[in-house]
Amino acid sequence: MLGGCRRIFHGLHHMRMKWHRRRFLWRASLFYNSVSFILVIAIGLTFALHYLLTKFSFFVNYNCSARSIKHITLYVVLQMVLIGTILLITILLGRLCNLFSNYSLEDCKYSKRMIDILGFTLKWLPSVAGLLMATLFTLQFTCLLWTQINTRQWCVNRFNESAVNAVRNCRMIHQGGAACKLNFKITTKKEIRNCNSVEYLKKKRIIYLSLADAAEGCTIEDISVCNAMDNVFNEKEVNWHSKELKGCLGRIPRDDEPLFDDLNPSDLYRYLFLANISGTLVSILIIIAFFVVRFVTVFDAIIYQPTNENDNACIKFMRPMTMWS
Secondary structure (H helix, E strand, C coil): CHHHHHHHHHHHHHHHHHHHHCCCHHHHHHHHHHHHHHHHHHHHHHHHHHHHHHHCCCCCCECCCHHHHHHHHHHHHHHHHHHHHHHHHHHHHHHHHHHHHHCCCCCCCCCHHHHHHHHHHHHHHHHHHHHHHHHHHHHHHHHHHHHHHCHHHHCCCEECHHHHHHHHHHHHHHCCCCCCCCCCCCCCHHHHHHHHCHHHHHHCCHHHHCECCCCCCCCCCCHHHHHHHHHHHCCCCCCCCCCCCCCECCCCCCCCCCCEECCCCCHHHHHHHHHHHHHHHHHHHHHHHHHHHHHHCCCCCCCCCCCCCCCCHHHHHHHHHCCCC
16 A cells, blocks of 8 residues: 555656646646546446437336437437547647657658648647537536426436336337237337337327236236237227236226326436536536646747737637637
């Protein structure tokens, strides 16, 4: 343990020496490399959330319309695109800043044209990264507020265990897991999103597969239950009180029969809220670190962007988002 503490102390001391003695551009390199590391973790977690959301097996107990699920999926994809784009830019900027912090222009063996291209990229690409980071933060913060203002659209309502059984059976029907061939028309693969809508479950009468007796069970993988549902879809009579079917509700629930857990939010809402608040906080920390490095460092004149009243509106708008102003 003592050796570990010594290594940490030595690492911090080495970092402090670099901070004060290296070229100032090294500080920007440290910032962009650190941001890249954070964004690698962020895009991995966001991808995992998208995978679980579209797999239709992990999140089960939420009540939500297909339209809301579509919007949530679109939000997650948009966030992945933004994070991925910023990640690529910060990796490039980290490499460029490290290059120019180790070598002066006179030491570089690249052609003058290549130096001009690298210099132009280093000077203006941080503005693009800053704009994308501001866009990502705005998106995350807006959605964080949205999850509190309009919780229903973010799938806050939670089915109870009885209704969750109907959701699982609905998904098995859509994924071809039924024990028999059903007279059930599926228009598109994305129709599976509707399985978490109570209106859809009632309209298609899949709500019949809610649990009436948890000890008995009710699954479409059981041939008796499957044949019973096929009879329902074909408008035939079914004896839901038979021994094989007594675990199933076998009808539309009455108004006084609860389908929802009023005490707890759905698992999907919890994950989305956690993702929104975590993403917002991380973005705030990155922005704070950006301004700290910017204000404690005087960068080389070759990349510095002084204020000029003759600049066009676009440059004036982008200047606060770069470290070189």
